[in-house]
Amino acid sequence: MHRPLMLLVPIALAIGGAAHAADQKATVVSAGSEQAIRLGKTVISRPFGAELVDRLSVVGSYSIKGARLHLIRGSGGAQCPARYAVIVTRPGEEPRIGQSFGTCSTAAQPRLRRGEFSVAMPATAAGGPLVRFHYANGRMHSAAPALTQGAGTMAPAQTTMASPCKSANAVTAADQARALDAFERDWPKAYRRTGTLKKVTLGPGEMRRLTADLACMASWPAGERRVPELATPLFRSKQHRDAAFAALESIQHDPATDANLKAVARSFSAEMRYRIALDPPL
Structure with missing residues (x-):
């Protein structure tokens, strides 16, 4: 049965006045006609506040220094299939609910590494390069800058090349x-094989x-072999290869594109055409 949409602000109700523990397990429970999140004796109704969500799930719980993070997913309609929020619990304190975040993708990939928590997901609900959100100071922060800025992760897709490519x-x-x-x-698993790329939509x-x-x-010495090898399935894909080469052409002929990016786009296009010619797609 379809559950009513959750519309109001988050509400935390403590049952029995017990002390709050950081290691409590997060579970989804029924709260009247809605779903809610339960942490020990505390029930959190409407964790997404006014955002439209009709089903809740707990993606996972992760321990960092002095706190435990519970990643919650709210499933919605076709326009935005998934939203995410983090509930933070600390010993002796009420649970705190962070602002929702995400790209509407259902393919979130949480990671806890060296005490730092992050969540990566495709740039849109339909797919795209991964963006990563990082937890700091009680909330999830938006994705880091693009690899073209030397930051080490890929940013959401944009239609203009606002930031130049850094030379080697x-x-x-x-x-x-x-x-x-x-x-x-x-690099998304779906991009690593031509077969799985059939299911990917890229605007x-x-x-x-x-x-x-x-x-x-x-164009970097460290990437002159690694990157083309990883990109080969995309450029061999019957569904995407024409669009991929056309995108490189558009970069080369765009007056707003800086000279370095034009040059590396031209070189990369030639490299990928050479690779595809050596091993033509079936």
Whole structure:
């Protein structure tokens, strides 16, 4: 049965006045005609406040220094299939509910590494390059800048090339290695095979940003082999190869594109055409 939409502000109700523990398990419970999150004896109704959500689920719970984070997913309609929020519990304190975040994608990938919690997901509900949200100071912070800025992760797709590609001379070898390691780690599984790419939808803006990042990193000495190898399924894909090469062409002929990015796009396009010619798609 379809559950009523949750519309109001988050409400935390403590049952029995017990002390709050940071290691309490988060579970989904019924609260009248709605779903709610229960942490020990505390029930949190409407964790997404006024945002339209009709089903809740607990993605996972993660321990960091002095607190425990509970990642909650709210499932909605076709326009935005998923939203996320983090509930923070600390010993002796009421649970705190952070502001919702996400890209509407259902494919969130939480990670706890060296005490730092982050969540990666495709840039849109339909797919796209991964963006990553980081937890700090009680809330999730928006995705980091794009790899073309040497930051080590990919930003949401944009239709304009607002930030230039950094040349190899402007990025240290260590930063190149870190950025490429992050790039390979975050490269979506669906992009690694031509078969799974059939299910991926990439709009013109997403494809342009994606190919620009690929071209930029392939121009670095550390990426001249690694990046083309990882990008080959995309450029061999019957569904995406024409759009991928067209995106590189548009970058080269766009008056607003800086000279370095034009040059690396031209070089990367030639490299990928050479690779595809050696192993033509069936």
